[in-house]
Amino acid sequence: MPIAMSPSKLSIAIAAILIASGGAAIAQTAPDAENGRYALSPAGDGFLRLDTRTGAVSTCTNSSAGWACYMVPDERAALDAEIGRLQADNDKLKGEFAARAPSAKTDEALPKSDSLKKPEPKSAEGERKIEIPLPSDRDMDRMMSFVERAWRRLIEMANRVQRDINGGKI
Numbered sequence: 001m002p003i004a005m006s007p008s009k010l011s012i013a014i015a016a017i018l019i020a021s022g023g024a025a026i027a028q029t030a031p032d033a034e035n036g037r038y039a040l041s042p043a044g045d046g047f048l049r050l051d052t053r054t055g056a057v058s059t060c061t062n063s064s065a066g067w068a069c070y071m072v073p074d075e076r077a078a079l080d081a082e083i084g085r086l087q088a089d090n091d092k093l094k095g096e097f098a099a100r101a102p103s104a105k106t107d108e109a110l111p112k113s114d115s116l117k118k119p120e121p122k123s124a125e126g127e128r129k130i131e132i133p134l135p136s137d138r139d140m141d142r143m144m145s146f147v148e149r150a151w152r153r154l155i156e157m158a159n160r161v162q163r164d165i166n167g168g169k170i
Helices: 007-029 076-098 139-165
Strands: 039-043 047-051 057-062 064-072
Touching: none
Parallel strands: none
Antiparallel strands: 039 047, 047 057, 057 064
16 A cells, blocks of 8 residues: 655655665775774874774874874884894805805804903013002001091091080080
8 A cells, every 4th residue: 555645755755765875875885994994092182093904003183174194103114124234234244254264154153252261471471460468467457546536536526516506515
């Protein structure tokens, strides 16, 4: 059984259907946001946007012209480039070293020399040894009495200053 509608109601129904289907079309054209391609995190005055497919990071801010996102410089690429450059330099130096000394092995680490071990003295240097004798007990007693007298004088000066501040009373 057909439903009778006035032309104005029919145009409203058609408009509602078009709007609903247009909304579905808009929802279908933005699947990247729905399936989680971009992850947004608040940061300062805007957001950080992570592209989960490529790993690219952008900062998004709202300016007078509207929202804009700018790529963040990728430090990883700079590090990878530097590692590659250093590896190429290392290979070049190994090749130069191998050309100079073909019998030397470049894959093994060179042994470290013992920096604490003193070299054997030459005959001329062995004759010039300087020995400093340790202080005797008498020298130690004299030094201790000197330190003791200095300490007592320091305490006496502190007591005099305290008496002067208090007006002669302790």
